[in-house]
Amino acid sequence: MNVLELINIRKSFGSELVLSDVSLTVPEHTATVLIGASGSGKSTLLRCINLLDSIDDGQIILDGEEISDPLIDVDQVRRKLGMVFQAFNLFPHKTVLENITLAPIKVHGLNPDVATMQAIELLDRFGLSEKADQYPDRLSGGQQQRVAIIRSLAVKPRLLLLDEVTSALDPVLVNEVLAVVRDLKQDGITMVLATHEMGFATQVADEVCFLEHGEIVERGTAGQVLQDPQMIQTKEFLRRVHEAGRL
Amino acid sequence: MTKTNSPIHNQVSRAVSWAPSPREQDRARIRKLILRRRILVSVLSSAVVLGLLVLLLVTSPGWKVVTTTFFDVQYGLEVLHLVARGLVTNIELTIIASIAIGILSLLLALARTSRSAALTPLRFLATAYVDIFRGIPLILVILLIGFGIPALRLQGVTSNVFVLGTTAIVLTYSAYVAEVIRSGILSVHPSQRAAARSLGLTHNQTMRYVVLPQAIRRVVPPILNDFISLLKDTGLVSILGVIDAVRAGQIESSRTFNYTPYVVSAILFLLITIPLTRYTDYVLMKSINKQNAQGAA
Numbered sequence: 001m002n003v004l005e006l007i008n009i010r011k012s013f014g015s016e017l018v019l020s021d022v023s024l025t026v027p028e029h030t031a032t033v034l035i036g037a038s039g040s041g042k043s044t045l046l047r048c049i050n051l052l053d054s055i056d057d058g059q060i061i062l063d064g065e066e067i068s069d070p071l072i073d074v075d076q077v078r079r080k081l082g083m084v085f086q087a088f089n090l091f092p093h094k095t096v097l098e099n100i101t102l103a104p105i106k107v108h109g110l111n112p113d114v115a116t117m118q119a120i121e122l123l124d125r126f127g128l129s130e131k132a133d134q135y136p137d138r139l140s141g142g143q144q145q146r147v148a149i150i151r152s153l154a155v156k157p158r159l160l161l162l163d164e165v166t167s168a169l170d171p172v173l174v175n176e177v178l179a180v181v182r183d184l185k186q187d188g189i190t191m192v193l194a195t196h197e198m199g200f201a202t203q204v205a206d207e208v209c210f211l212e213h214g215e216i217v218e219r220g221t222a223g224q225v226l227q228d229p230q231m232i233q234t235k236e237f238l239r240r241v242h243e244a245g246r247l
Numbered sequence: 248m249t250k251t252n253s254p255i256h257n258q259v260s261r262a263v264s265w266a267p268s269p270r271e272q273d274r275a276r277i278r279k280l281i282l283r284r285r286i287l288v289s290v291l292s293s294a295v296v297l298g299l300l301v302l303l304l305v306t307s308p309g310w311k312v313v314t315t316t317f318f319d320v321q322y323g324l325e326v327l328h329l330v331a332r333g334l335v336t337n338i339e340l341t342i343i344a345s346i347a348i349g350i351l352s353l354l355l356a357l358a359r360t361s362r363s364a365a366l367t368p369l370r371f372l373a374t375a376y377v378d379i380f381r382g383i384p385l386i387l388v389i390l391l392i393g394f395g396i397p398a399l400r401l402q403g404v405t406s407n408v409f410v411l412g413t414t415a416i417v418l419t420y421s422a423y424v425a426e427v428i429r430s431g432i433l434s435v436h437p438s439q440r441a442a443a444r445s446l447g448l449t450h451n452q453t454m455r456y457v458v459l460p461q462a463i464r465r466v467v468p469p470i471l472n473d474f475i476s477l478l479k480d481t482g483l484v485s486i487l488g489v490i491d492a493v494r495a496g497q498i499e500s501s502r503t504f505n506y507t508p509y510v511v512s513a514i515l516f517l518l519i520t521i522p523l524t525r526y527t528d529y530v531l532m533k534s535i536n537k538q539n540a541q542g543a544a
Binding site: 155 | 452
């Protein structure tokens with residue numbers, strides 16, 4: 001069953017076309033990885049799926065329901081989606097625990113004790129239980145991002161969107177975050193993620209899409225796209241990534 | 248960090264056994280000299296400036312008269328209890344007004360930042376309100392409300408000058424404070440809103456649990472500033488005949504043609520406003536330090 005289907009998505013900011021005819025199918029329990037240079041449209045695509053940005057044309061279908069319908073209740077849609085941002089975006093005035101339990105309590109009407117228990121379970125699982133009562137600014141970047149991932153998991157999303165979750169981190173902190181994402185993939189959580197970590201993409205991706213100038217230029221398994229690219233743009237991009245020592 | 252952590256342990260013992268080199272000793276001596284000279288210069292310059300000001304005051308032709316008509320200590324002590332009783336009115340007015348201002352300004356700020364289509368008229372009205380009351384001198388608002396409302400002879404509407412004066416101050420200050428709160432709301436980064444909305448929180452929930460708590464924290468120092476201004480501006484209601492500290496001083500001095508009661512009144516205001524100002528500075532510095540620490544992290 002397909003969790004998400006994108007059909008010919010088009011999006012522009014003013015006169016600049018940022019997504020052009022993007023189509024994508026995300027079956028349940030799979031991970032779709034978006035790669036491409038900064039400004040290629042990866043983040044915008046994720047924000048459109050989340051309805052944080054509106055699309056100019058095309059269709060977004062989540063669990064068989066068209067969510068690009070203007071009459072849709074966006075709050076209802078977002079309850080089914082989790083999103084993790086490049087800059088973590090934790091709430092600085094709330095403790096780690098409060099960050100995680102806010103949505104389960106206020107949006108899903110969970111009993112606060114139950115929500116707290118579930119949050120502590122998740123923190124335990126990812127080795128962060130000691131940090132439950134800390135404020136985000138007392139945590140390292142890697143810890144903050146893990147908390148942000150837990151926060152988005154706490155609402156049990158149908159689909160998890162991860163937007164370059166390691167791009168703001170020290171190289172030594174990248175791995176602890178990627179390990180969490182690998183775990184989630186093992187759990188069978190359906191996700192779409194944008195990343196610059198090609199090695200990581202190889203490990204988790206069921207499908208890799210290479211975007212350039214808002215278009216999916218090439219797609220396939222990680223082996224196909226990253227090891228044996230067919231398109232000249234993909235080859236060029238991977239060459240530059242390689243030069244930068246990121247492959 | 249445990250004691251058995253040998254590299255760190257090493258570093259500590261290295262730090263303890265360190266002795267400054269002769270060059271560093273020289274530099275320390277020079278730094279001390281520079282510091283001593285800076286202190287000397289600041290003491291001297293302060294003494295000269297203050298001395299000149301005092302000299303100017305004392306040698307002015309009217310100084311003799313001023314000391315008796317403005318600084319009559321005996322008379323000042325005599326009227327102290329009258330002026331102090333007036334000041335209680337100022338404090339009462341400040342407290343009542345701040346509560347009303349807090350509520351009204353928050354509503355105005357929320358109305359101005361709302362995006363809901365249904366609230367369009369409210370947004371429009373709030374903007375007009377802020378424009379009008381920020382643009383009229385407070386003293387005019389006090390006069391217009393204080394004399395205009397009773398002139399309407401509406402049934403059931405008070406002509407109590409204390410109530411009318413407080414109302415005028417609340418109307419004006421709510422416009423100021425609403426703008427401060429609004430700037431706080433706008434200063435919360437859009438990514439916070441995006442994070443909240445992507446968790447499924449509605450616009451109102453996002454405002455209540457994510458944006459407002461951060462916004463209010465940021466605007467506490469400027470609002471404390473407005474609070475101090477408010478305390479001083481309550482003196483303006485004296486023009487309606489409310490017997491506050493200013494009015495009490497005026498009554499006394501017009502009886503004796505001695506202005507010492509005004510000075511007493513000023514001193515009493517200072518006794519409250521200076522600690523408040525210091526406190527505001529302290530809160531401001533604390534929040535700046537916190538922001539800097541966050542920036543460094």
